[in-house]
Amino acid sequence: MENKKYVYLFSEGNARMRNLLGGKGANLAEMTNLGIPVPQGFTISTEACIKYYEDEKNVSDDIIIQINKAIQEIEKITCKRFGNSDNPLLLSVRSGARVSMPGMMDTILNLGLNDITVEKIVKLTNNIRFAYDSYRRFIQMFSDVVMGIEKRKFEDLIDKAKEEKKVKFDTELDENDLKKLVVQYKKLYAEEIGKPFPEDPKDQLIESVTAVFRSWNNPRAIVYRRLNDIPGEWGTAVNVQTMVFGNMGNTSGTGVAFTRNPATGENKIFGEYLINAQGEDVVAGIRTPQPITKLKEDSPQCYEEFINIAHSLENHYKDMQDMEFTIEQGKLYFLQTRNGKRTAQAALKIAVDMVNEGSLTKEEAILKVEPKQLETLLHPAFDTDEIKKATCIAKGLPASPGAACGKVYFTAEDAKEQHEKGEKVVLVRLETSPEDIEGMVAAEGILTVRGGMTSHAAVVARGMGTCCVAGCGKINIDEEKKVFQVGGKQYSEGDYISLDGSTGNVYGEAIKTTLPEISGDFEIFMKWADDIKKLQVRTNADTPKEAAEAVKFGAKGIGLCRTEHMFFEEDRIPAVREMIVATTVEQRKKALDKLLPMQKKDFIGIYEAMEGKPVTIRFLDPPLHEFLPSEEEDIRALSKEMGISFDELKITVASLHEFNPMMGHRGCRLTVSYPEIAQMQTTAIIEAALEVNKRKGFNIVPEIMIPLVGEIKELKFVKDIVLKTANEIIDKSGEKLKYSVGTMIEIPRAALTADEIAKEAEFFSFGTNDLTQMTFGFSRDDAGKFLDDYYENKIYEFDPFEKLDQIGVGKLVKIAAELGKKTRPDIHLGICGEHGGDPSSVEFCHNVGLDYVSCSPFRVPLARLAAAQAQVKNPR
Numbered sequence: 001m002e003n004k005k006y007v008y009l010f011s012e013g014n015a016r017m018r019n020l021l022g023g024k025g026a027n028l029a030e031m032t033n034l035g036i037p038v039p040q041g042f043t044i045s046t047e048a049c050i051k052y053y054e055d056e057k058n059v060s061d062d063i064i065i066q067i068n069k070a071i072q073e074i075e076k077i078t079c080k081r082f083g084n085s086d087n088p089l090l091l092s093v094r095s096g097a098r099v100s101m102p103g104m105m106d107t108i109l110n111l112g113l114n115d116i117t118v119e120k121i122v123k124l125t126n127n128i129r130f131a132y133d134s135y136r137r138f139i140q141m142f143s144d145v146v147m148g149i150e151k152r153k154f155e156d157l158i159d160k161a162k163e164e165k166k167v168k169f170d171t172e173l174d175e176n177d178l179k180k181l182v183v184q185y186k187k188l189y190a191e192e193i194g195k196p197f198p199e200d201p202k203d204q205l206i207e208s209v210t211a212v213f214r215s216w217n218n219p220r221a222i223v224y225r226r227l228n229d230i231p232g233e234w235g236t237a238v239n240v241q242t243m244v245f246g247n248m249g250n251t252s253g254t255g256v257a258f259t260r261n262p263a264t265g266e267n268k269i270f271g272e273y274l275i276n277a278q279g280e281d282v283v284a285g286i287r288t289p290q291p292i293t294k295l296k297e298d299s300p301q302c303y304e305e306f307i308n309i310a311h312s313l314e315n316h317y318k319d320m321q322d323m324e325f326t327i328e329q330g331k332l333y334f335l336q337t338r339n340g341k342r343t344a345q346a347a348l349k350i351a352v353d354m355v356n357e358g359s360l361t362k363e364e365a366i367l368k369v370e371p372k373q374l375e376t377l378l379h380p381a382f383d384t385d386e387i388k389k390a391t392c393i394a395k396g397l398p399a400s401p402g403a404a405c406g407k408v409y410f411t412a413e414d415a416k417e418q419h420e421k422g423e424k425v426v427l428v429r430l431e432t433s434p435e436d437i438e439g440m441v442a443a444e445g446i447l448t449v450r451g452g453m454t455s456h457a458a459v460v461a462r463g464m465g466t467c468c469v470a471g472c473g474k475i476n477i478d479e480e481k482k483v484f485q486v487g488g489k490q491y492s493e494g495d496y497i498s499l500d501g502s503t504g505n506v507y508g509e510a511i512k513t514t515l516p517e518i519s520g521d522f523e524i525f526m527k528w529a530d531d532i533k534k535l536q537v538r539t540n541a542d543t544p545k546e547a548a549e550a551v552k553f554g555a556k557g558i559g560l561c562r563t564e565h566m567f568f569e570e571d572r573i574p575a576v577r578e579m580i581v582a583t584t585v586e587q588r589k590k591a592l593d594k595l596l597p598m599q600k601k602d603f604i605g606i607y608e609a610m611e612g613k614p615v616t617i618r619f620l621d622p623p624l625h626e627f628l629p630s631e632e633e634d635i636r637a638l639s640k641e642m643g644i645s646f647d648e649l650k651i652t653v654a655s656l657h658e659f660n661p662m663m664g665h666r667g668c669r670l671t672v673s674y675p676e677i678a679q680m681q682t683t684a685i686i687e688a689a690l691e692v693n694k695r696k697g698f699n700i701v702p703e704i705m706i707p708l709v710g711e712i713k714e715l716k717f718v719k720d721i722v723l724k725t726a727n728e729i730i731d732k733s734g735e736k737l738k739y740s741v742g743t744m745i746e747i748p749r750a751a752l753t754a755d756e757i758a759k760e761a762e763f764f765s766f767g768t769n770d771l772t773q774m775t776f777g778f779s780r781d782d783a784g785k786f787l788d789d790y791y792e793n794k795i796y797e798f799d800p801f802e803k804l805d806q807i808g809v810g811k812l813v814k815i816a817a818e819l820g821k822k823t824r825p826d827i828h829l830g831i832c833g834e835h836g837g838d839p840s841s842v843e844f845c846h847n848v849g850l851d852y853v854s855c856s857p858f859r860v861p862l863a864r865l866a867a868a869q870a871q872v873k874n875p876r
C-alpha cells in the first residue's frame, strides 16, 4: 500500500497522464519524450495532493522519500547537487492542475539558494550581482507565495534602497545594494514569521510543495473552480524543475509565445520576450517586453530553433500552443507548453483554419471551442455613430476584444459590490492579480496600467470573454485615492468610461453599445455544429423581439413562452390584478375579457416572429405574490376600477397572502380553481394561430403546455377545458388547425408517475428550475443566501440551479423520460429550465435521449455547440 508511486520524473510520464500529473506536468513529460530541450525535473502527482488532504494536511513520509529519490535522479542528470555543494542545483516549483487554473499558487524560482549556495553561484558565474539578485528574488517569492508575507513590504524595502541611492530602476542597484537587501529581507522574514528564513534547501522544497497543495483550496481557487466547473476532488500536481536563467546577461532572456495570435486567431507566431530577465518580469509587466520577432535579430539561431519546435508542438497537439521559454547564455529551453487560451473569435478562426489546413476533422474542430465562450461573441460592440463622435483619451494594448461601457471602480470588492447593485462597472487597476478574480467577473471591462498581452489581466479576461485594455501606461492612477488622470483630466470612482478591447482605445465617456451578427467563421463553424448535433435547440422567449433575436442566433422554435411575463407590462397589471383578486366568476371574466385581446396580439407577434417554427406556450404560472398589489395607493386605485370598497379589497388581498407562494396557488392549480383562465388563454392561442396561418400561409401547430402538474387527473381536468374550448373555436372557424397538449415535468411526483402522465400528455418539457427546487427542498429565491456556506464547506461545488444536479434531479429526468416513452413511444421530450443553456447539462440531455433543449436567446449558439460536442463524444 505504501509503495504507491506519487513522484514521476519527466521521463516517466506522457501527455495522456494529465489527470495524474496535471496539464503542465503531463506536457513537460511529453516534451521530454519528444526530445525537446526541457530543464529536467519531476512531478508530484495530484494523488499526492489528495493524500495530503486525507492525511490532515500533512505531506507524508513516503512522499518525502520519493521526492528525495527524484532529487537524486535530477542530480545525476544535471551533475549538480541539491544543497551545499560547489555546483548547487537550483529549482523552480509550480502548481499544475488538470486544467490551468489562475488563482492557485504562483511560481517559486531559485529554490535552493541560501547564504552558502549563493556564494557558490557567485563563483560559478563570476557574477555577484546576478547571484544576489536571484537570492533576494527567491526570499521575496518564498515569503510572499509560500508564507503569505505581503509582497508590498519587500517592495517598500527595494523602493527605500532606490530612494537612498537616488536611482529609478531595480537594475541600477549594484551587488552591494542587493547584498544589503538580502539581509534586510531575511530580517523582515524573521520578524513576520517568528523563525529565521529556512536555509536548508530540503526544508524550502517541502514548504513550497505544501504551499502548492494548500493553494488548491484557497478562496480564489474555489471561486474559479465553481465558475469553470472544475471538481474540487481533482487536486493539483506540483512540478519541480531545474532552474535555467534568463537573467545571465545579454545572451539570455525569457519569453512567452503562442503559435497563433490568441486575440485574433491569425496563423502567425505571436509572443513577447525580454532580454536578461526572469519569467516573472514578463508576466508581472514590470518591464515592457519586445515582440518575439525581435529575437530573430538578437539571436537568429535561437529564433529558428524556437519556431521549429513551436510548429512541431502545434502539429503534435493539434492545437494552438502557449509556450514559455528561457534562453540561458545562448541555449534555448522550453519550460512549458499548453493549449493556449484564446478569445472566442480566435477560437473560431483557429478551428475553421485548422480544418481548412487539413490538420483537424470537423468533429475534432467542434471540440476545440468552449461553448461558454460563444456567448461573448453575442455581446455588444460600440454603436457606429456614437463611436465616430467619441474622443479617445488613451490607448493601451488590445488584450481582450469587445466593447465595454461602465462606471469606473478601482478595487475588485467595489466592482463586485456595485455590480450586485445593478451598475455596469469597469475595473481599473495598476495591474491585476488572482485576488481580483471576483471583481473581474463582475466587470464589463478591465483596464490596467501595467502589463503586456500575456499579463494576468489579459490572460484571465480573454478566458472569460471580458473586454480588456492592458498596459495603458499613459494613465496616472492613484489606487488609494481611487482616481486616475490622463490628458490633464481626472476620472474618479463612479465616472463613466468606455473601452474597446479590439483596438486598445479608452474613451472618457459613456458610449452606446449594439448587438453583433453571426457571420464569417462563426457562421461556418455553427453550420458544422448543426450538421453534427442530434438535439434540437429552441429558445425561451416571451416577446416577439426576444423570439426574433433567438431565431437570428439559430433557435429552431420556442420551448417555453411564459405567458405571465406578458402580464407584467404596465398597461396590463391592473387587469391582471383584477383577475387575481376577483371574488366572483363575473368579476374574473370581466378582467379576462380585457386581457384576451392583448394576449391574442402577443401570440400573433410571436407566431409571426417564429415564421411557422414550433411554439410552446405555457399557461399562466404566476406565484401570485408577484402580482398582488401591496401599496395602499395601488389597492385604492384597483378598488375604484373594480367598483368595490377599499376595505373589502384589502381583506381580499390579505386573504390571498401565501406563506410559501412558490409552492402555493400557482400553475395548473389556478385553472383547477378558475377554469375561465384556461379558457381565455386557449382562445387567445388558437385564434391567433388561425389568424396567422391564414394571413401568412404558415402551418403553425400550437403546443399548449400545462405547468406544475403532479397528478394525472389534474392534467386531465385542465386538458379537457383546453380541448373543449379549442375544438369549438376551430369548428366555428371552418379552418383546419392541429395543436398539441403537453405538460411540464417539474414536480418530483410527476417525474415518478410519468408513465401515467404520458397517457394524457403529448409532450414533456422538464422544468428543471422547479424540479431542482422541489427535489432539493430549498427555494430557488432563497438558496443564494446560504449556498456560499455550502461551497465553503465543500458540501456542494456548484449551484444546482445553474448546472443540473445529474445525480439527483437528473435521475428524476431520466426516470421520467423512460417512463414517458414506455407509455407513448413517440412522446416529444425537451427541457426548458435554465439548465437548457448550460453545457454540461446539455450533454446530459443528449445522453438521456431528449429531443430538444430550450434556453434564453443569448445562449442558443452555446447550446448548439454543446449539443454537437455531446454527439461527438457520445454518438447516438
Ligand code: PEP
Residues within 6 Å of the ligand: 560, 562, 621, 746, 766, 767, 768, 769, 770, 771, 832, 833, 834
Ligand atoms: C422551470 O421550473 O424549470 C421552468 C422553466 O418554469 P419557471 O422557471 O417559469 O418556473
Ligand code: MG
Residues within 6 Å of the ligand: 707, 746, 767, 769, 770
Ligand atoms: Mg416552473
